[in-house]
Amino acid sequence: MAEKKRPIIIGVTGGSGSGKTTVSRAIFNQLIGHSIMILQQDSYYNDQSDMTMAERAAVNYDHPLAFDTDLLIKQLKQLLRYEPIEKPVYDYTLSTRSDKTIHQEPRDVIILEGILILDDERLRDLMDIKVFVDTDDDIRIIRRIERDMNERGRSLDSVIQQYLATVKPTYHQFVEPTKRYADLIVPEGGENQVAIDLLVTKIRAILEASGNKEVFDNPDTSI
């Protein structure tokens, strides 16, 4: 009996500021016209609406327990059955989930991106390709300072304090060790065109092997 078609999941991980989002978007952009989406693990940070801002500021956001991984797995399984999901929306300035959700239709290719997606065996087991974006700590902290001050409403002091107290030690405790689960380790992130081309070629091959050569005339270009 022919195997039932199912979406493929590409996991893209690495430390904060390593270039995960850049790599994911580069893959997405090369496959526009195919049925593809990006799902960010950050959308699945725990809802903390019952906590004070002081309590939220004390949370370690780089620890596996900061995420609602059960919800992420539940929604990934829905997408794998070609069912739509109501994706949570995370607010970094308030450090909690917004009361809005985004309706997401299923797609043939799911790029799952986040710092701890390879830490949980249940998530690893759902992935077809696992990628670790490898970027030195000093480059990542410089990028993070710029990003958190410009986009996440943080002060320089708070970024440095958080980096030294939790981001850096937790990266070395939980994120960096997941490199051993990766099929591909990508130095230089979004600038590594060879790695991105290899990934896109592999994804196209998987899609063709599964009889999925669908290309849309009016592609969905939103991420």
Ligand SMILES: Nc1ncnc2c1ncn2[C@@H]1O[C@H](COP(=O)(O)OP(=O)(O)O)[C@@H](O)[C@H]1O
């Ligand atoms: N290879 C690269 N060279 C220079 N800047 C990069 C590179 N990759 C990413 N960046 C920049 O670094 C910042 C963080 O990258 P991003 O992809 O958002 O990282 P992550 O998703 O891992 O936190 C962004 O401003 C991005 O434009």
Ligand SMILES: Nc1ccn([C@@H]2O[C@H](COP(=O)(O)O)[C@@H](O)[C@H]2O)c(=O)n1
């Ligand atoms: N309320 C929060 C939630 C998360 N963070 C930090 O975000 C980082 C993960 O996002 P990337 O896009 O950088 O991969 C993670 O390192 C958390 O420390 C936060 O600061 N506040």
